[in-house]
Amino acid sequence: MVGVVIGALPPSLCAASLCGTLLPTVRSVNTSEEPDVRASLDRPAVDETALQEQFDATIAAGHRIEPRDWMPEGYRKTLIRQIAQHAHSEIIGMQPEGDWLLAAPSLRRKAILLAKVQDEAGHGLYLYSAAETLGADRADLTDKLIEGRQKYSSIFTYPTLTYADVGVIGWLVDGAAICNQVPLCRSSFGPYARAMIRVCKEESFHQRQGYELLMTMMRGTDEQRAMVQDAVDRWWWPSLMMFGPPDTDSPNSAQSMAWGIKRHSNDELRQRFVDMTVPQAEFLGVTLPDPELSLDAATGRYRFGAIDWDELTRVISGGGPCSVERTARRRAARDDNAWVTEAATEYARKHS
Numbered sequence: 511m512v513g514v515v516i517g518a519l520p521p522s523l524c525a526a527s528l529c530g531t532l533l534p535t536v537r538s539v540n541t542s543e544e545p546d547v548r549a550s551l552d553r554p555a556v557d558e559t560a561l562q563e564q565f566d567a568t569i570a571a572g573h574r575i576e577p578r579d580w581m582p583e584g585y586r587k588t589l590i591r592q593i594a595q596h597a598h599s600e601i602i603g604m605q606p607e608g609d610w611l612l613a614a615p616s617l618r619r620k621a622i623l624l625a626k627v628q629d630e631a632g633h634g635l636y637l638y639s640a641a642e643t644l645g646a647d648r649a650d651l652t653d654k655l656i657e658g659r660q661k662y663s664s665i666f667t668y669p670t671l672t673y674a675d676v677g678v679i680g681w682l683v684d685g686a687a688i689c690n691q692v693p694l695c696r697s698s699f700g701p702y703a704r705a706m707i708r709v710c711k712e713e714s715f716h717q718r719q720g721y722e723l724l725m726t727m728m729r730g731t732d733e734q735r736a737m738v739q740d741a742v743d744r745w746w747w748p749s750l751m752m753f754g755p756p757d758t759d760s761p762n763s764a765q766s767m768a769w770g771i772k773r774h775s776n777d778e779l780r781q782r783f784v785d786m787t788v789p790q791a792e793f794l795g796v797t798l799p800d801p802e803l804s805l806d807a808a809t810g811r812y813r814f815g816a817i818d819w820d821e822l823t824r825v826i827s828g829g830g831p832c833s834v835e836r837t838a839r840r841r842a843a844r845d846d847n848a849w850v851t852e853a854a855t856e857y858a859r860k861h862s
């Protein structure tokens with residue numbers, strides 16, 4: 511009898527067998543009285559139940575799933591969708607702040623902003639690369655973004671009206687990103703988790719530069735202080751929406767948490783962000799635009815007012831203030847620079 515007991519192999523070998531490349535194809539040699547089953551054994555025998563059990567045990571033990579490992583199709587698709595959406599957010603997120611590169615108020619501010627925007631491009635690169643390890647095609651993901659078939663973070667459809675917005679994005683938007691992304695460093699998918707470690711270190715710099723810029727402006731003129739307050743008023747609620755819909759309206763969250771892709775619910779992370787940010791706002795000397803914001807003495811956590819979920823729905827459906835402009839710019843960047851991609855591809859082909 512010929513067979514492969516997948517469950518008895520170490521995880522890496524189990525996984526390799528599924529790629530169909532690393533383990534030799536098993537062929538039968540019929541020496542018994544049994545019927546000839548060669549045709550059905552020309553492919554490696556795959557015991558799906560054993561593989562699923564192996565996957566579940568890896569997740570339960572808090573270990574990582576790597577690209578070579580077997581994984582359920584739903585897990586792979588969920589990861590591609592989440593990582594692509596994250597990558598798109600990094601790339602589209604370069605636009606609102608990039609608008610200020612030529613209008614930065616000093617060479618120092620320009621150098622800081624340039625470094626930050628370049629970091630975001632790097633984050634997009636790590637994330638698209640992580641999606642590629644799951645079999646996604648990067649050009650295809652970009653097409654899906656441009657055609658509106660994949661989304662990016664709602665926050666990046668809002669305009670940056672003054673230089674204070676650069677500071678507030680660093681403080682609130684990168685701050686919210688840190689809350690979201692630090693738990694992803696323990697995500698069950700190896701390439702995603704490892705990318706997040708470096709991303710979070712850089713996001714920490716982004717948040718500090720934003721807060722330092724705002725502190726500088728708050729020590730300046732009345733007009734500068736008013737600019738900071740105005741920016742805070744515009745960005746506070748969209749920052750809370752960055753954590754996604756409420757848990758009661760987030761049907762995929764439970765499965766993502768069971769798979770170890772997500773570690774905390776949207777509402778949990780949102781609360782953590784509010785608790786972290788309110789004391790920072792007090793230190794900065796700005797008012798957060800929520801009359802219901804108050805400390806719950808019993809829990810030590812802040813209560814906050816109702817979020818306009820209709821606005822979030824409108825924005826993520828392509829109806830944000832700058833949605834059309836953001837996508838059009840990304841499309842132009844792809845098309846105008848197609849010759850660079852073609853030249854690089856041809857160069858790589860010649861030297862491979």
Ligand SMILES: [Fe+2]
Binds near residue numbers: 600629630633709713
């Ligand atoms: Fe980033």
Ligand SMILES: [Fe+2]
Binds near residue numbers: 630684687712713
């Ligand atoms: Fe950032």
